[in-house]
Each structure stands twice: as structure tokens, then as C-alpha cells.
Amino acid sequence: MTTSLSSDNNRPVVQGELNRLSKEKSPYLLQHANNPVDWYPWGEEAFEKARNENKLIFLSVGYSTCHWCHVMAHESFENEAIAKIMNEHFVNVKVDRETQPDVDRMYMLFVQYSSGSGGWPMSVFLTPELYPVFGGTYFPPDDRYGRTGFSTLLKRIAELWKEQPDNLRKTGTDAIEQLRKYTESKGESFTKSTELNMKIAQKLYHHFDTRFDNEQGGFDGKSEPKFPTPVQLHFLLRYYYYILADLDRADERFAIMSINEIRNRGAALGIDFKDCTNEAQFLNKLKEVVTSRKQVAENSLKMVKFTLKKIAMGGIHDHVGNGFHRYSTDKYWHIPHFEKMLYDQAQLLMSFVDVYVITKDQYFAEVARDIVTYVERDLRDPDGGFYSAEDADSYSHEGAEHKLEGAFCVWEMSEIKEILGDKNSEIFCRHYGVKSDGNVDPSKDIQGELKHKNVLIERYTLEETAEHFNITLDQLKEILSESRKELLKYRFEKRPKPHRDDKILAAWNGLMITGLVRAYEALRDKKFLDLAEGAAKFLKEKMYIPEKNILLRSFREGAGDVEGFVDDYSYLIEGLLHLYQSSFNESYLSWAIELQDKQNQLFYDEQSGGYYNVKEGTRDILLRLKDDHDGAEPSANSVSVSNLILLSNIVNNPDYNAKAEQTLKYFAGALNMMPHSMSAMVASMMLHIKGVKQIMVIGREQNQIVQQFVETIRDQFIPSKTFLLAKPENELLLEKNELVKAIVQSEFADTSKKGEEDNVPSVHICENFTCGMPISNIEDLLDKLKIM
Structure with a gap:
């Protein structure tokens, strides 16, 4: 039996023996519980040890389904020679970036700022006082690929600490001070009153237009890798909507406008008429600009549709296993x-649903259903919450010694032929690009794990494949559907499933709730709403402390002890607002208000605006950051601005709206300089500039006309709306919104007749708490909705 020295009471860490991470709940930490490395979880025990023994801390941050985290673990953290160096010279700390995003974000900012890039695994060396002195991502065990080997790096850093501890301490303190100045400089725009206007959105649109890959979709040109970026699609769809909303009924009015009306109309659209001297020139200029802007709107939608179809046809889509x-x-x-x-x-579900609502193209609806199928089957906890992820790596077969990336998902042609038979396999293999020697480019298979394997990708449209085999489209769809079912059955029965990260995060469940509610409204599948409500119930019963109004970050074998961060609050509030406007259950509105008030209390900067990612006084965090980057997920600030605006319009709370505006002003400088990194924030800014349309249906759910109104409204893509069902029983809404109360009192002759049909159902469309005339039939409602 081999051992490596541990400084924990001089006890050696034995290969195969559990270390102290075995007491943690995080799946990522548990994956390292039998490393020979003397790991500590993030906390005072590790920090005290580092101070007492005057050792640097080696901080390793990752997550349980991260492929390169697994690679570094296998190469270095399971290597006894490397573990011996780590244990002798460092206090080694493991962090799950998903359960402790505050730690991850602080040191990731350092790594990105100092090296120009970031990612996971993240490897950072800290002083005993937690100041970073050097950081990077993946390191090979030995010098290779032009990269310094991890063992070499460990020795060099240990030597530097022994010889120049003061210099390293100064490096660390200087680094944090520079980062503090950098983060604070982002808010200087607040005092400079940088203007917020639609020119920022125009700039962002042009950024995407110039970088759009017109062959494969996406907005990174023709570079690789390619990430699905729903925050970018979210912006473009809203930009599409606002342009068309600005041009409402313009074509019909041009011919009867006076010069002053044309001038006023043009000014509202931002048109410069300085070169126009007569009515004809004014009119032609206006028509020219309107035509151009309609083309921009259509191009925004076109780029999103094309990108989503390429993603859905690609190998990034699991054609057999969904998601x-x-x-x-x-x-x-x-x-x-x-x-x-x-x-x-969650976010791709929202994007596919949005495009379906706009286009009514069933293709996008089918992909949306595909996503829900995967999430319900593979990521749902029996009690209603949703798990975080599934791993990239798995065993290729029972009894295999090592996991391989993609082993659960890839296929050899011989397997497909054996499972499907000759005729169906011929059709299937052609449609999905399957080759006898595999279809994976060797340059994309660095470790040789995908040799002779096929990643399914739709090489042809359904129409092209049907024509090639001289069969009908319906026949092809049936063959492909049955083939996918057979392969899925084989996959589940014959292949070991990949590791599932079964922790439940409040933030990501909030996103999933939003996606499911929007899918329910668009596709009319009550199961989707049930899934969303089940997740909300799980979070409230198991991850919420009602007496303190505190949300908890995670749940696995019980709730974790880490309190929620700002994204946990903002994402869940967004989900609850959608749930309320979909189910009209006031308990969701009540909880959203409680959470928003607690989020404001814990994270809002009353002096400058914007939300910090952690509350004041959080231990062991050297920097409180205000996240503004919309990347794989929207920033909490972007989501919060939208939440505040919508909630303000529902409950008529001017303070919410003021906080939204103050937050936008805080980030105004960054919005002007780099809107491409803040797509969701720009979308929220447009909501602030253009305002909210308040749509109220007056009546009770059981009324057939009310249901027709509700479905008609949901059929339209109106991202700038709040949607309320107003009736005498709405105690909270009537208490919070005087306008709703006044309309209900006027429409219901006798509010004591609860449950009786004592009014004629109608719809009120309002803006800034001023309403138009009531609408009492579907045709008039459709006319009004089309020009919103």
C-alpha cells in the first residue's frame, strides 16, 4: 500500500482511502474524496492551517460534469508523486463553482484579468490571507503541449514562496487592489450620466449582424468552438419586436400625414429630416427609413431562426436522448x-418557444417538447426540483476500467445496423451522417476516445432524405422516430449511464421554471405548467426559510448551508412572475414580492445602484462584485432590471422602477462601450425605454370568453407586457394596484357575488397606469395586439 504525507496531525493520506471531502454533499467534492491529495473544503479550517503553517493555498475550482476537470483529476490529483508535492508544500482546497459561485467569480476575475482567459478547472495559488498570486486553468501533469506541467509549476511556486514570501504577498494584495479599482471604474458612468437610448441596441444589433456565421449560424464568425448563446438570441428577438412595435400602422398613415405629423413621427423614430424641404421629401424619407428598419427586424429574426435550426440539426443536439x-x-x-x-x-427552451410563438412553425415547437422530454425524464427529482447536469464522460460498457467522453451518446455504424436492420439503418445513417469509419474529425478527438465513432448530425433536411429514398415525408418521420426509440432503448439497457450531478440549485431551477411556463403558454400542454409549479413548490418547501425570507443556494440530501446569492433570487423571481401571470395564483406574486424585497435588502447598492453578487459582510470574500456579463447565463443585474420593471407595473411600486433605472445608469458606461457582452442587459434597457404594456382581462377563469381572451393574448409575442386576470377575489392585486381595483369595482356591479357571472368579460390595455377603452370581442383584441 502506498501513502503520501498529510499535514493533518501527520496522518498519511492513503491511495483509495477517503479524505475529508467524503463528508461533503457536493458531487464534485465527493468525486475527489479518495484522491491521495489532502483536500480541504473552502473554510476556516483550511485557512487557519495555512496561517499556522505559513503555507500557500492551492485552490482548485470546477464542477462535477466538467470534462477537463476529470482529465486533470486523473492525471494529477490521482498521481501520488504529484499529490506528495501538493501535500508537503500547500494547503489544498476544493470548491464546487456551482455551490459557491462567489469564490469562483472572485478568483476567475483574477485569472481572466491576469492571463486573458479563464475556464474550468480553475487553478489558483493564494496566500494564507486568500490573496491570489498566480492562476490558470488546466495544467498537464508534466511539461507538454507547450504548457508548463503541473508538477513543475508546484515546485516553482513553492520555491518562490520559500525565497520571496513578501514579494508574493505584495503581488496578491496589489492584484486584489487592481481588481477593486477595475470593478469600481465600471460604475463611474453613473456620475457621468451616460445616456441610455436605442442607439446602444442598434450598436449591438450591428455587432451581431457583422459577426453572424451565415453558413452555420451563431455570432462568432466562422471560428470554433461554438457555444449556444441564448442571451444573444433573447436580445435579437426583442429587438425584432421593438422595431416592429415602433413602426405600428405607419404605412397606413403616411399618405394622410401633414409635414408636422411626419416630422413628429420621424423624431419619435430617430429620423433626421434636415435635408428635407417639402412634404414629398419628408414622406419619402420616412418611407425609406421604415422599409430599412423592417428589413433589420426581419434580419434579426432570420439570424435567430437559422442559428436555432443549425443547433437543432447539429451534433450538439442529442437526437436519440433529447436535450x-x-x-x-x-x-x-x-x-x-x-x-x-x-x-x-432552460434557456434554449425559451428561445425555441419564442420563435414558435412568432412564426407558428411547428419545427420549433417540436424541439421545445424534445427539451422538456429530456429534463423531465433525466433531470427531475421525484419531489419536483431539477438536477444540475449530466456528465460528458461515462463507461463504454459494464466492467470498463476508464470513462470516455461521449461514450453514452456515440455510435458505430455496425451497432446501428444490428439494432435497426438493413433498410431502416440505411435511411437513418444517411440522414444522420453516419460513416463506417466514424464521422469525428481526429483533430477534435485529442485523446482518441471517439475513433471510429459517430456523433449524429442531420446532414439533410427531412424533405431531402425522403426524396432520396422515394418515400413520403410521413413515412420518413415514422422511420426516424421508431429508429431513435430503438437506439434510446439500447442505450439505456446496454450502456452505463453517465454521472448525474443531482444537486438542485435555486438559480437554475428558476430559469427552468421560466422556460416551462413559457412553453406551457405557447404549446398548451398543462404538464409543462405542472412541472414548473412542482419545482416552485420544491424550492419553497425545501430551500426557503420563511421566517427570515432567506433562500438557500442548493439542495442535495437536504438543504445546503450556503445562503442564496443574487442570481438565486433574481432567476427565481423571474420564474415566479411568469408563474403568476400564467396560473393567476396570487401566492406566486406574494412570494416574488417577498424575495424581491429580500434581494434588495441583501444585495442592492443604495448609493450607486446595481446588485452585488454577495451580501455585505460575507466572510472570506475579498471583493464584492456586480456582475454585468451576460454569458452562458444572463447576469443577475440584467434579470433584476426586467423583474423590477415588470413587478413595479404589477403592484404599482415606484421604488422598484427607480432601482431598475438606477441599476441601468450604473452600467450605462459599460452598455455604451461593450454592449456585446451585455445582451440581456440591453434587452432590459429596451424594456425600460419603451415601457410596459399592461394587459388586463376582467373576468373569472371559468368563463369561456375569458379563456378565449387569455389564449389570444398568449398567441402573440409581446415581451413588453404584464398580463393580469382581474377579479374581486384578487386580494393582493387589489391591495397593491389601485388601477386594477378601480377597474374591477366598475366592471363588477356587486363584488359580494363571488363566483357569479355578474360582469361582461373585457380586456383593458394600459400604459403608465392609463387605460384605453375596454375591448369586448376577439377581433378588436387582435387588432390592438398586432400594433403593440
Whole structure:
């Protein structure tokens, strides 16, 4: 039996023996519980040891479904020679970035700022006082690939600490001070009153337009890897909507407008008429600009549709097992890193649903249903919450010694032929690009794990494949559907499933709730609403402390002891607002208000605006950051601005609206300089500039006309709306919103007749708490909705 020295009471860590991470709940930490490395979880025990023994801390941050985290673990953390160096010279700390995003974000900012890039695994060396002195991501065990080997790096850092501890301490303190100045400089725009206007949105649109890959979709040109970026699609769809909303009925009015009306109309659209001298020139200029802007709107939608179809046809889409992998390593959306993340499923679900609502193209509805199928089957806890992810790596067969990336998902042609038979396999293999020697580019298979394997990708449209085999479209769809079912059955019965990260995160469940509610409203499948309500119930019963109004970050074998961060609050509030406007259950509105008030109390900067990612006084965090980057997920500030605006319009709370505006002003400088990194924030800014349309249906749910009104409204893509069902029983809404109360009192002759049909159902469309005339038939409602 081999051992490596541990400084924990001089006890050696024995290979195969559990270390102290075995007492943790995080799946990521538990994956390292039998390393020979003397790991500590993040906390005072590790920090005290570092101070007492005057050792640097080696901080390793990752997550349980991260492929390269597994690679570094296998190469270095399971290597006894490397573990011996780590244990002798460092206090080694493991952090799950998903349960402690505060630690991850602080040191990731350092790594990105000092090296120009970041990612996981993240490897950072800290002083005993937690100041970072050097950081990077993945390191090979020995010098290779032009990269310094991890063992070499450990020795060099240990030597530097022994010889120049003061210099390293100064390096660490200077680094944090520079980061503090950098983060504070982002808020200087607040005092400079940088203007917030639609020019920022125009700039962002042009950024995407110039970088759009017109062959494969996406907005990184023709570079690789390719990430699905729902925050970008979210912006473009809203930009599409606002342009068309600005041009409402313009074509019909041009011919009867006076010069002053044309001038006023043009000014509202931002048109410069300085070169126009007569009515004809004014009119032609206006028509020219309107035509151009309609083309921009259509192009915004076109780029989103094209990108989503390429993603759905690509190998990043699990055509057999449903759902989407994290990203593709190539520019064709073909060869993925195979992990599946809940936040990707949630946000892509929203994107596919939005495009379906706009286009009514069933293709996008089918992909949306595909996502829900995966999430319900593979990521749902029996009690209603949703798990975080599934791993990229798995065993290729029972009894295999090592896990391989993608082993659960890839296929050899011989397997497919054996399972499907000759005729169906011929059709299936052609449609999905299957080759006898595999279809994976060797340059995308660095470790040789995908040799002779096929990642399914739709090489042809359904129409092209049907024509090639001289069969009908319906026949092809049936063959492909049955083939996928057979392969899925084989996969589940014959292959070991990948590790599932079964912790439940409040933030990601909030995103999933939003996606499911929007899918329910668009596709009319009550199961989707039930799934969303089940997740909300789970969070409230198991991850919420009602007496303190405190949300908890995670749940696994019981709730974790880490309190929620700002994204936990903001994402869940967004989900609850959607749930309320979909189910009209006031308990969701009540909880959303409680959470918003607690979020404001814990995280809002009353002096400058914006939300910090952690509350004041959080231990062991050297920097409180205000996240503004919309990346794989929208920033909490972006989501919070939208939440505040919508909630303010529902409950008529001017303070919410003021906080939204103050937050936008805080980030105004960054919005002007780099809107491409803040897509969701720009979308929230547009909501602030353009305002909210308040749609109220007056009546009770059981009324057939009310249901027709509700479904008609949900059929339209109106991201700038709040949607309320107003009736005498709405105690909270009537208490919070005087306008709703006045309309209900006027429409219901006798509010004591609860449950009786004592009014004629109608719809009121309002803006800034001023309403138009009541609408009492579907045709008039449709006319009004089309020009909102």
C-alpha cells in the first residue's frame, strides 16, 4: 500500500482511502474524496492551517460534469508523486463553482484579468490571507503541449514562496487592489450620466449582424468552438419586436400625414429630416427609413431562426436522448463536449418557444417538447426540483476500467445496423451522417476516445432524405422516430449511464421554471405548467426559510448551508412572475414580492445602484462584485432590471422602477462601450425605454370568453407586457394596484357575488397606469395586439 504525507496531525493520506471531502454533499467534492491529495473544503479550517503553517493555498475550482476537470483529476490529483508535492508544500482546497459561485467569480476575475482567459478547472495559488498570486486553468501533469506541467509549476511556486514570501504577498494584495479599482471604474458612468437610448441596441444589433456565421449560424464568425448563446438570441428577438412595435400602422398613415405629423413621427423614430424641404421629401424619407428598419427586424429574426435550426440539426443536439450538450468543439455544431447542463436546457427552451410563438412553425415547437422530454425524464427529482447536469464522460460498457467522453451518446455504424436492420439503418445513417469509419474529425478527438465513432448530425433536411429514398415525408418521420426509440432503448439497457450531478440549485431551477411556463403558454400542454409549479413548490418547501425570507443556494440530501446569492433570487423571481401571470395564483406574486424585497435588502447598492453578487459582510470574500456579463447565463443585474420593471407595473411600486433605472445608469458606461457582452442587459434597457404594456382581462377563469381572451393574448409575442386576470377575489392585486381595483369595482356591479357571472368579460390595455377603452370581442383584441 502506498501513502503520501498529510499535514493533518501527520496522518498519511492513503491511495483509495477517503479524505475529508467524503463528508461533503457536493458531487464534485465527493468525486475527489479518495484522491491521495489532502483536500480541504473552502473554510476556516483550511485557512487557519495555512496561517499556522505559513503555507500557500492551492485552490482548485470546477464542477462535477466538467470534462477537463476529470482529465486533470486523473492525471494529477490521482498521481501520488504529484499529490506528495501538493501535500508537503500547500494547503489544498476544493470548491464546487456551482455551490459557491462567489469564490469562483472572485478568483476567475483574477485569472481572466491576469492571463486573458479563464475556464474550468480553475487553478489558483493564494496566500494564507486568500490573496491570489498566480492562476490558470488546466495544467498537464508534466511539461507538454507547450504548457508548463503541473508538477513543475508546484515546485516553482513553492520555491518562490520559500525565497520571496513578501514579494508574493505584495503581488496578491496589489492584484486584489487592481481588481477593486477595475470593478469600481465600471460604475463611474453613473456620475457621468451616460445616456441610455436605442442607439446602444442598434450598436449591438450591428455587432451581431457583422459577426453572424451565415453558413452555420451563431455570432462568432466562422471560428470554433461554438457555444449556444441564448442571451444573444433573447436580445435579437426583442429587438425584432421593438422595431416592429415602433413602426405600428405607419404605412397606413403616411399618405394622410401633414409635414408636422411626419416630422413628429420621424423624431419619435430617430429620423433626421434636415435635408428635407417639402412634404414629398419628408414622406419619402420616412418611407425609406421604415422599409430599412423592417428589413433589420426581419434580419434579426432570420439570424435567430437559422442559428436555432443549425443547433437543432447539429451534433450538439442529442437526437436519440433529447436535450442539448454544452457546446461544440468545431464550427459545425457537430462534435460536442457532451455534458448537459440544466441552464442550457432552460434557456434554449425559451428561445425555441419564442420563435414558435412568432412564426407558428411547428419545427420549433417540436424541439421545445424534445427539451422538456429530456429534463423531465433525466433531470427531475421525484419531489419536483431539477438536477444540475449530466456528465460528458461515462463507461463504454459494464466492467470498463476508464470513462470516455461521449461514450453514452456515440455510435458505430455496425451497432446501428444490428439494432435497426438493413433498410431502416440505411435511411437513418444517411440522414444522420453516419460513416463506417466514424464521422469525428481526429483533430477534435485529442485523446482518441471517439475513433471510429459517430456523433449524429442531420446532414439533410427531412424533405431531402425522403426524396432520396422515394418515400413520403410521413413515412420518413415514422422511420426516424421508431429508429431513435430503438437506439434510446439500447442505450439505456446496454450502456452505463453517465454521472448525474443531482444537486438542485435555486438559480437554475428558476430559469427552468421560466422556460416551462413559457412553453406551457405557447404549446398548451398543462404538464409543462405542472412541472414548473412542482419545482416552485420544491424550492419553497425545501430551500426557503420563511421566517427570515432567506433562500438557500442548493439542495442535495437536504438543504445546503450556503445562503442564496443574487442570481438565486433574481432567476427565481423571474420564474415566479411568469408563474403568476400564467396560473393567476396570487401566492406566486406574494412570494416574488417577498424575495424581491429580500434581494434588495441583501444585495442592492443604495448609493450607486446595481446588485452585488454577495451580501455585505460575507466572510472570506475579498471583493464584492456586480456582475454585468451576460454569458452562458444572463447576469443577475440584467434579470433584476426586467423583474423590477415588470413587478413595479404589477403592484404599482415606484421604488422598484427607480432601482431598475438606477441599476441601468450604473452600467450605462459599460452598455455604451461593450454592449456585446451585455445582451440581456440591453434587452432590459429596451424594456425600460419603451415601457410596459399592461394587459388586463376582467373576468373569472371559468368563463369561456375569458379563456378565449387569455389564449389570444398568449398567441402573440409581446415581451413588453404584464398580463393580469382581474377579479374581486384578487386580494393582493387589489391591495397593491389601485388601477386594477378601480377597474374591477366598475366592471363588477356587486363584488359580494363571488363566483357569479355578474360582469361582461373585457380586456383593458394600459400604459403608465392609463387605460384605453375596454375591448369586448376577439377581433378588436387582435387588432390592438398586432400594433403593440
